[in-house]
Amino acid sequence: MNYYSIAMGGSGSRCAEALIYLSAAGLGPPGKLTLLFVDPDRANYSLDRAVRVAGYYQDLQAIQRGANCGMFTTEIALTEPKSWTPFAKGAMSPSLAKFFEYDTMRHRSPQDAGLFEMLYTPEQRRAVLDIGFRGRPSIGAAVFGSKIDLSKEEPWRTVAANIASQSANSEVKIFSFGSLFGGTGAAGLPTVPRLLCLQKDPQTQEYKTDNLNPNVFAGASLLLPYFAFTPTAAIGKDEVYAHCDAFLLNAKEALRYYATCNPVFKRMYVLGSEALAMQENFSIGGLNQNNKPAYVEFLAALGARDFYDTPKEELASCQVGILGRHAEKEFGWRDVPDGATVQRKLGQFTRTAFAFVKLFDPYFQELRASPRTWYLDRPRRRAWYQDLMERRGVDPCKPETDLLLERHLAFFKSYLEWLRDMHAGNQAAGGFKLLLADATAFPRPEDPSTLLDQKFGRLMMEQDQNPDRLEDVLRRLASCGPGVYADAAGLGYFQHALYDACGYEQKERTS
Amino acid sequence: MKVSRLSIAIALFSATVTVFLWYAVVFFLEPLLLQSVVTPASGMDVQDWLSGFEQPQVVALIVVWLLAVIWHPVSFKSSGRRGDRRILWVVFLIICSLCSLILCILLLPKTEYGAFWAYSLAFLNGCIPFWLGTVWCTPGACKYAPVGAKSMRGFFRQ
Numbered sequence: 001m002n003y004y005s006i007a008m009g010g011s012g013s014r015c016a017e018a019l020i021y022l023s024a025a026g027l028g029p030p031g032k033l034t035l036l037f038v039d040p041d042r043a044n045y046s047l048d049r050a051v052r053v054a055g056y057y058q059d060l061q062a063i064q065r066g067a068n069c070g071m072f073t074t075e076i077a078l079t080e081p082k083s084w085t086p087f088a089k090g091a092m093s094p095s096l097a098k099f100f101e102y103d104t105m106r107h108r109s110p111q112d113a114g115l116f117e118m119l120y121t122p123e124q125r126r127a128v129l130d131i132g133f134r135g136r137p138s139i140g141a142a143v144f145g146s147k148i149d150l151s152k153e154e155p156w157r158t159v160a161a162n163i164a165s166q167s168a169n170s171e172v173k174i175f176s177f178g179s180l181f182g183g184t185g186a187a188g189l190p191t192v193p194r195l196l197c198l199q200k201d202p203q204t205q206e207y208k209t210d211n212l213n214p215n216v217f218a219g220a221s222l223l224l225p226y227f228a229f230t231p232t233a234a235i236g237k238d239e240v241y242a243h244c245d246a247f248l249l250n251a252k253e254a255l256r257y258y259a260t261c262n263p264v265f266k267r268m269y270v271l272g273s274e275a276l277a278m279q280e281n282f283s284i285g286g287l288n289q290n291n292k293p294a295y296v297e298f299l300a301a302l303g304a305r306d307f308y309d310t311p312k313e314e315l316a317s318c319q320v321g322i323l324g325r326h327a328e329k330e331f332g333w334r335d336v337p338d339g340a341t342v343q344r345k346l347g348q349f350t351r352t353a354f355a356f357v358k359l360f361d362p363y364f365q366e367l368r369a370s371p372r373t374w375y376l377d378r379p380r381r382r383a384w385y386q387d388l389m390e391r392r393g394v395d396p397c398k399p400e401t402d403l404l405l406e407r408h409l410a411f412f413k414s415y416l417e418w419l420r421d422m423h424a425g426n427q428a429a430g431g432f433k434l435l436l437a438d439a440t441a442f443p444r445p446e447d448p449s450t451l452l453d454q455k456f457g458r459l460m461m462e463q464d465q466n467p468d469r470l471e472d473v474l475r476r477l478a479s480c481g482p483g484v485y486a487d488a489a490g491l492g493y494f495q496h497a498l499y500d501a502c503g504y505e506q507k508e509r510t511s
Numbered sequence: 512m513k514v515s516r517l518s519i520a521i522a523l524f525s526a527t528v529t530v531f532l533w534y535a536v537v538f539f540l541e542p543l544l545l546q547s548v549v550t551p552a553s554g555m556d557v558q559d560w561l562s563g564f565e566q567p568q569v570v571a572l573i574v575v576w577l578l579a580v581i582w583h584p585v586s587f588k589s590s591g592r593r594g595d596r597r598i599l600w601v602v603f604l605i606i607c608s609l610c611s612l613i614l615c616i617l618l619l620p621k622t623e624y625g626a627f628w629a630y631s632l633a634f635l636n637g638c639i640p641f642w643l644g645t646v647w648c649t650p651g652a653c654k655y656a657p658v659g660a661k662s663m664r665g666f667f668r669q
Contacts (some may be wrong), residue, residue: 383652
């Protein structure tokens with residue numbers, strides 16, 4: 001089976017980032033997952049970060065860890081170009097007026113121009129759109145509707161062709177992320193997934209709006225308001241931007257649309273939070289719009305997991321997922337769907353990331369700094385290093401291994417930062433408690449010395465009477481024999497052993 | 512990938528067996544060599560001289576066994592995070608060798624010729640059984656701390 005995920009706008013990109021981490025922890029779909037990012041704001045921080053993390057993932061998924069390794073199980077592919085924007089690269093200050101050639105339209109077709117003026121205010125027509133649709137889905141819908149062409153433009157052409165060929169043999173699942181209260185997501189959700197579910201007419205070889213492919217199933221996480229911000233004084237009076245006050249109204253109207261004319265979705269996961277996480281930084285768009293990740297995005301990614309796992313027989317009719325919390329001001333593992341499995345797998349992955357950043361990366365750095373070997377020299381002599389690295393022909397001083405280790409470090413640090421920021425971001429909303437991970441254990445993942453050893457065994461709030469320590473992981477690694485992972489190769493052997501050593505199956509077996 | 516208490520039991524058993532085997536070497540093979548190369552001081556019977564050589568070696572072997580028995584639990588408990596305790600292993604090896612050598616120097620009966628051979632064997636009687644008792648089956652994170660352990664264990668693994 002083939003899986004697609006479309007991330008629209010900043011919120012969509014952050015959901016996709018969460019899905020990448022879930023896939024790294026073995027919670028992604030069991031096949032190839034193609035990620036497609038849609039955002040007019042090329043420089044959007046969330047988009048940039050998600051694409052970067054996906055790139056790290058792609059480098060790491062190539063490592064041969066063996067069949068039973070629970071890490072990086074999903075094959076993630078990115079489209080080319082990695083993100084799509086309706087505006088041509090290098091377009092000078094794109095605006096709605098320029099996009100629809102408003103000046104020409106006024107002379108050639110005054111009636112159309114009149115309709116255009118009725119639908120959009122002068123500020124909306126003039127607003128520069130290379131930093132997004134500024135919380136105005138009406139602008140984005142017009143642009144998306146006229147711009148996406150499945151037959152000509154990349155990445156749509158390749159994606160549509162792949163979906164067409166894959167759906168001939170098996171089903172294809174497309175899951176979309178986007179906010180209902182912003183600009184890009186709200187504009188793209190009703191249009192983009194529906195276009196990808198279309199199939200060509202065999203006679204005309206053209207896509208028709210009512211010709212849906214029966215083997216393509218679409219689902220979406222529709223995000224209701226879950227964060228807020230305070231605009232800075234530097235914003236101009238006539239500047240068009242997303243207003244928090246309008247979020248609820250936008251979302252309400254959008255929901256009315258999905259309730260009455262669902263475009264194509266077989267599953268909809270409608271997620272929001274009544275306790276809005278206040279963002280520290282405000283920016284209309286670009287790299288400065290670095291909103292903190294939120295648990296709602298994490299749940300949206302879990303929605304994708306649920307959709308991908310659902311058999312096609314159960315997708316015959318549209319269903320809406322409903323989720324609640326046990327406690328008013330808290331969100332913990334008992335509130336997460338399939339929480340026990342997610343906690344166990346994410347816990348194992350988090351411990352792996354923690355151990356790598358805290359323990360193994362400094363060791364590899366030490367090795368690179370002093371590669372020579374003699375009897376009393378510490379590097380190279382450790383049992384785990386001998387068995388899992390040197391005997392497998394893996395030398396961290398070689399450029400290719402060095403690069404992979406750097407990628408591991410970057411991915412794991414990004415993951416820990418995401419986990420930390422998710423907690424920090426939600427606690428900023430006036431006492432709302434997120435109880436998924438103990439983020440105080442890794443206050444600054446970029447500095448390994450700040451990671452707290454003593455919290456290693458309870459990173460994901462595990463209620464374990466006898467929590468693991470980093471030393472236990474080292475002992476298990478030192479006892480790992482040479483033929484345990486017969487189908488692992490190179491650095492993958494160490495990776496598989498480390499992942500297993502951080503799991504509770506090992507603990508139960510060795511206690 | 513099982514960290515088992517069985518590994519420490521095997522290690523202790525093998526250390527004990529190794530020391531017993533070396534005890535046999537000291538009592539059955541070394542006298543054969545020493546008889547041919549050593550001349551005791553005048554008036555002393557060779558058998559008496561050999562008994563005088565063997566007694567300090569027994570004490571040395573007991574020290575070797577004790578240190579091996581200490582080494583295995585220490586290495587079993589070590590996670591290897593701060594190192595694989597090879598300095599401790601070297602210190603133990605030196606203690607074993609010096610103990611055997613010093614006891615030999617202090618307690619060896621007077622010898623006319625060949626004392627060098629006695630001292631050499633005493634030195635070997637200290638270090639070889641300790642090395643043999645640790646090189647094969649040191650458990651856990653310190654398994655490659657004994658000199659040559661990597662090659663020995665790797666050779667038999669293949």
